Amino acid sequence: MKSPFANSDIHAYLDGELSALETQLFEKELAQNPELAEELNQLRANKQKIVNFYRQITPPTPKFIENKRPIMQGQKTSLVASLLLGVIIGLGGFMFIEQLNSNSNIEQIAQVPSHNFVVHLDSKDPVKMQKTLLETQYLLSSHPAAEVEIVANYHGIQLFDARSESSEDIQKMLAQYNNLRLVACQNALERAKTEGREIQLMQGVKSDTAAIDEVVDKMKQGWAYIKI
Helix, strand or coil: CCCCCCHHHHHHHHCCCCCHHHHHHHHHHHHHCHHHHHHHHHHHHHHHHHHHHHHCCCCCCCCCCCCCCCCCHHHHHHHHHHHHCCCCCCCCCCCEECCCCCCCCHHHHHHCCCCCEEEEECCCCHHHHHHHHHHHHHHHHHCCCCCEEEEECHHHHHHHECCCCCHHHHHHHHHHCCCEEEEECHHHHHHHHHCCCCCCECCCEECCCCHHHHHHHHHHCCCEEEEC
């Protein structure tokens, strides 16, 4: 049974951000829609997976890009809350790169020591897709010894569609850099197919793992994380 609720609504429900009326409508649909219930349970399981992983480590003082304001305790709590909802903003014990805001400049990344990078995209917003490619290009050119991986989930997997406007640019980057890897979330691909918007993956894209598993694995290995 196709749900009238979008994935963002499910996240909002888990985060307690729906209004009282919206919550009632969601729970009514939940009671009669096993597919929606299954998706909700999967998101909860992913959240718990991150919780369990986070509890295993003792967070040191995070290292931030120069000129960034230190994060206060309340802000740390908010970041962890976002992390647990599947949008991984950072994990203590690993290098954390804040999402560049409107006052930031991409050259700030150059201040980070040579490192491996995982770039995470979960949106089909053309601006964010373009930013993903620009930042990836900059990382590859400024850190030639580093491995760079773009991980896309939710609607972000459209970046890797062979029919997308960015397809040719991505193929050129793959041909130019042998240290670039592309990963499309297996769960997001299956969901897109179920919803009738199947993605025609371009060559060179790995698609046999969930995005959350891929990102956690890379961060456990010490990779820097960049959320677009």
